[in-house]
Amino acid sequence: MxxxxxxxxxxxxxxxxxxxxxxxxxxxxxxxxxxxxxxxxxxxxxxxxxxxxxxxxxxxxxxxxxxxxxxxxxPHMHAFFPALNSYASLLGDMMADAINCIGFTWEASPVCTELEIVVMNWLCDALGLPDKFQHNRPHSFGGGVIYTTCSEATLSAMMASRKRAIDERKSRHVCGRRGLADADILSRLVAYCSDQAHSSVEKASMLCMVTLRHLPTDKDTKALRGHTLKQAIEEDTAKGLIPFFVCATLGTTGICAFDNVDEIGQVAGEFGLWVHVDAAYAGTAFICPEFRYLLKGAETVDSFAFNPSKWMMVHFDCTAFWVADYRCLENAFCINPVYLMHDNMDKSVDFMHWQVPLSRRFRALKLWFVLRSFGIEGLQKHVRQGVELAAYFEQLMASNKIFEVKAKRILGLVVFQLKNNSGLTKKLLSELLASRKLYAVPALLDGETVIRFTVTSANTTREDIEHDWKLIEETGLKVIAEDYEKCFAGECLTCSKERAAAASAASRVNQQAGGCVPMAPAIEITDEPSLDDSDVGDERKLSDGSGKRSEDSMISSELSEIMCSAGHNKNGNGKLFTPVQGAKGIIVSFRGPSMSSRPIPEMSEEGSHLEGKIGGNCHDSDDEVCSSELHGDENSGSEWESEANAPVKGKEEVSDGSSYVDSDLEIKRIEHCFTGFKQGETKKDLLRAKSYDLDSVSLSVGDEDKSYERSSVWMRTGSFVSRMGKRMANLGSPR
CATH class of the missing domain: 1.20.1340.10 (dopa decarboxylase, N-terminal domain)
Structure with a gap:
């Protein structure tokens, strides 16, 4: 060519x-x-x-x-962190590739070194980093260099600090005494990072052959705190170990948490440790003054690194790395073969002495193109837009109670879960990846699986966020619906694990208050052909006895799951439905494809029971809304009364020997039952500000003595989606 x-x-x-x-x-x-x-x-x-x-x-x-x-x-790429490019960056690298210099020394290509010094000073100033990191400052040995990745930066910082620690320890054993060997000191060196730190810190410790301790983070913020570091240093010093290095992370990979650099720096200064800051993703945000509060304590650190190749629209690879004293790098890496010497060695910077590799690309050119093309204000606008879009996604997620944001969002990363359900969250992510329409990755937070959603593309719009939210929401509802169907079939793994614990707990609860069993064994569901469809709509018989399950017996109406039990679980056997003596089964009637949502009033601390009525004017037409109502005492304010032993009143009809209560069923006691209570939570907490879809309920009760006094009705709510894929109310995950 x-x-x-x-x-x-x-x-x-x-x-x-x-x-x-x-x-x-x-x-x-x-x-x-x-x-x-x-x-x-x-x-x-x-x-x-x-x-x-x-x-x-x-x-x-x-x-x-x-x-x-x-x-x-x-715009639908939400995995990991951004890896952006831009036309300015591509054009800059096009020219750099044409020049194709190998800038290991100043003389090998002066402009390669000189431009790198200039843009690193520009960038240091733009981020608000301390002046001590800039080149050519009076009484300062600071400076910046461009690396490939933050992994290389962490390794270089650890190697420089290791060399400093070994030299410093050896200097203590002079004055006529035999000095310690390097290997003796090396075997006692210990480095620290948080349990949220990137895996590159562990890899660096392996390459440096030093011990690394992952320290626990703050329970709420997931930040490494100064007192935790101090305790670890004192423990290791008492064991004869030599603490020498700590890596603080600003914007952790899992949830974008920020270690407390100010506290860490003060403790490290007290004990003489090197502090390295890994701000791979979040570093770009510091170009905006409003985020620089997260930089507090930066004046105490020894090195700082971030990736313009992530969020700053400089394409990979490009990592900015600053040190407060470049002599530590040169002590660790400097080798001067005769063929690399030149006349300006004493007056220039040779970046080959600041890194592990010898050769280096002309990366400064694409960074220079981007800084000039966008300007500081253009880059600030870009960062703020990403943060605003992440906040918008967070707002959308808050609109559906089946989802929960699991960590505080600070920048462009939202961490979420199907509410209180790590297992279904894994299933949700698997379904999303199978669609190929969206890419996200998981993380572990307190042992639970969460999904990371990062705004990564420079072209992302609110419409893109809405598109992806719709996909996530619909897939989440589908996953929950499928899980409910498995519960009914007895095929849900979570159910089987909960069953044993639920049975013993249910026995105690039901003996005292006739409460519900949190989860149950398989429920046999069979069609009830003898019922009049014009009367009760799409009905399914939930039998406590044996029987083969119909393939078409899944509950698929667009409504909350409503389960009604006639009687108490006196024997504590863990059955979901345990009717009163003589009962032959339970029939739950779902009328029509759509329901009306009604808010449940505020409840008092004691108010775990509601007085009300399920029923209303239901129509047979699919186009009509079954208008079920939950009535409270308007004069009682937010506290609803209950009567534990009130009778269930209704119309009795007989079908194949079983009587059932139909239409306008007056309920004096309704239990809202949830599984997966967190310690300290009450039913009031779970019920607050939720909306529930109610339908008329029919109960099948074998009543040889026609006695309903000891009957009770409870319902459990969750989120369902029909087999037709239609939307339903947002009710919260069952577990």
């Missing part, structure tokens, strides 16, 4: 890139029909012996490359 061909094909490639970036939201985020090793079947086993025309090579971008691509620039 000559210059003319390069111009021709280069312009075509620029058009191809622009088209891709403009239309990336139209691609599924995740590729389909790929598996490990899939590509070898699509390409020749050997490289071509003769060159191919560029047109043929370009065709394979669409045929081979894009079909197997995960589209990191897509």
């Amino acid at each position: 000559d210059a003319d061909e390069y111009r021709k094909h280069g312009k075509a490639m620029v058009d191809k890139i622009a088209d891709y970036m403009s239309n990336v939201r139209d691609y599924d985020v995740l590729p389909k029909d790929v598996y490990p090793g899939y590509l070898k079947d699509q390409l020749p086993k050997q490289a071509p012996k003769e060159g191919e025309p560029f047109e043929k090579i370009a065709e394979d971008i669409d045929k081979v490359i894009l079909p197997g691509t995960t589209h990191w620039q897509s």
Whole structure:
């Protein structure tokens, strides 16, 4: 390819890139029909012996490359953290690739070194970092360098601090005494980080052959605190170990938590530890003054790193790394073979002495292009937009009570879960990934699985957030509905685990108050053909006896799950429905495809029982709303009264020997039962500010003595979605 061909094909490639970036939201985020090793079947086993025309090579971008691509620039990419690019960055790297200098020394390419010094000073100032990190400051040995990744920065900081610690310890054993060997000191060195820190810290400790302790974080903020670090240092010092390094994280990978750098720096200063700050993702946010409160204590740290290649629209790779004393880096890495020496060594910076590798790319050029193209104000606008979109997603999530935000959102990461259900959250994520329409990844928070949702694309709009929220919401409802069906079939793993504990607890509760059993064994569901469909709508018989379950017996109406039990669970056997003596079964009537939502009034601390009536004017037509009502005493304020032994009144009819109560069923006691109570929570906490869909309920009670005095009705609510995929009320996860 000559210059003319390069111009021709280069312009075509620029058009191809622009088209891709403009239309990336139209691609599924995740590729389909790929598996490990899939590509070898699509390409020749050997490289071509003769060159191919560029047109043929370009065709394979669409045929081979894009079909197997995960589209990191897509607005629907929410996994990990951003890995952004921009046209300015791409153009800068295009020029750098053409120059293709290897800037290990100043002399190897002066502009490569000089521009890196300038842009690192610009960036230091733009982020509000201490002046001690800037090059060429009076009475300062600070400076910045561009690395590949924050993993390299953490390793370099640990290696420099290790060298400093060994030299300092050896200097104590002079004055006629035999000095300690490096290996003796190395075996006693110990580094620290939080239990939320990135895995690269652990990898660095392995490469440095030092002990690493993961310290517990604050329960609420997940931040490493100064007192925790101090306690660990004192413990290890008492054991004869040598604490030498601590890594503080600003914006942890799991939930974007921020360690307390101010406290950590003060403690580290007291004991002589090197403090390194890993702000890989969050560092870009400090270009906005309103987020710099998170930088408090930065003046106490020895090194600081973040990735412009994440959120600053400088494409990978590009990591900014500053040190307060570059001499520590040179002591750890400096080797001067004769072929790398030059006349300006004493007056210039040779960045090969600041890093593990020798060679280095001209990365400063693309960073320079971005800083000049966007300007500080343009980058601030970009960051603020990402934070605002994450806040918008958080608001949408709060609109549906089946979801719960599990950690405080500070920047562009929202961490959520299907409420109180780690297992179903895993299922939700699996379903989302299977759709290929959205990419997110899990994290562990206090042992529970949560989903991380990061705003990653520079092109993300509110419409994109709404699109992804709709997918998450609908999939969440579907997952919960499927889980309920498994519960009815006795196939739910969670149910089986809860059953044993529920049985013993239920026995005690039911003996005292006739309360509900939190979860039950399999419930046999059979059709009831003898019932008049015009009277009771879509009915299912829930039998306490044996019987084969109909394939079409799943409860699929668009409403909350309403379960009614006639009688108390006196024997504590853990059955979900235990009718009074002589009862033959229970019939729950679901009338119509849509329900009216009504708020439940505020309850007093004692108010776990409600007085009310389930019933109303129900219509047979699918287009009509079954208007069920829950009536309270209007004069009683927010506290509803209950009568534990009030009779159940209603109309008796006989069908195949079983009597049941139908229509306008007056309920004097309704128990709202939830599983998965957290310690300290009350039923009032769970019921507050929720809406429930109620339907008329029919009970099948075998009443040889026609006695209802000891009957009670309870209902349990959750979120359902019909097999038709229609939406329902937001009621909260069952577990």
